[in-house]
Amino acid sequence: RKEVEQDPGPFNVPEGATVAFNCTYSNSASQSFFWYRQDCRKEPKLLMSVYSSGNEDGRFTAQLNRASQYISLLIRDSKLSDSATYLCVVNGGGGTASKLTFGTGTRLQVTL
């Protein structure tokens, strides 16, 4: 089983739609979780951290389910500018030698 698994997509959705991505992780000791956004031929940038209680930032909502070991990202009222690859990132756990593990990313294409 991969450490972090995502559906690569692409997800093709019309403007204004709601879309959700899921990500599963294998290490139950993982401590930190993030969603990064990567535009084509650009570097990844932090979209939001994922907290145990769930968190929202405008049109974006992130949820963490530790029991089932998955993270989700919900995007409401999709915009053309949301088109990008969304990377699920998990801190591997295990003390100070932890490392961030990236999923392969889920590609989103928002169309008119």
Added chain:
Amino acid sequence: EAGVAQSPRYKIIEKRQSVAFWCNPISGHATLYWYQQILGQGPKLLIQFQNNGVVDDSQLPKDRFSAERLKGVDSTLKIQPAKLEDSAVYLCASGTHLYNEQFFGPGTRLTVL
């Protein structure tokens, strides 16, 4: 605030040649990371530093890759000799703490012919 700087932005070499990449992290950031991103995949951590000490290099192919961060500031990543499968984008990132957000540089796109 200046971001993470990387050079060169693009490099084309032939297999068996050597290449070096340079990274200057955001001022004051203690942690520095090198990632390899192959087309269609997520970034894969090669090595991470805390100041000038190596925290994790478990995924660094040490027979051909090396990295250093001698003064705890900028860093270099070297490949010697390069193979065709090393063609990728090499991303440098820095952060204030191991568990916090990482800020990425623009990357170096390496093509090995």
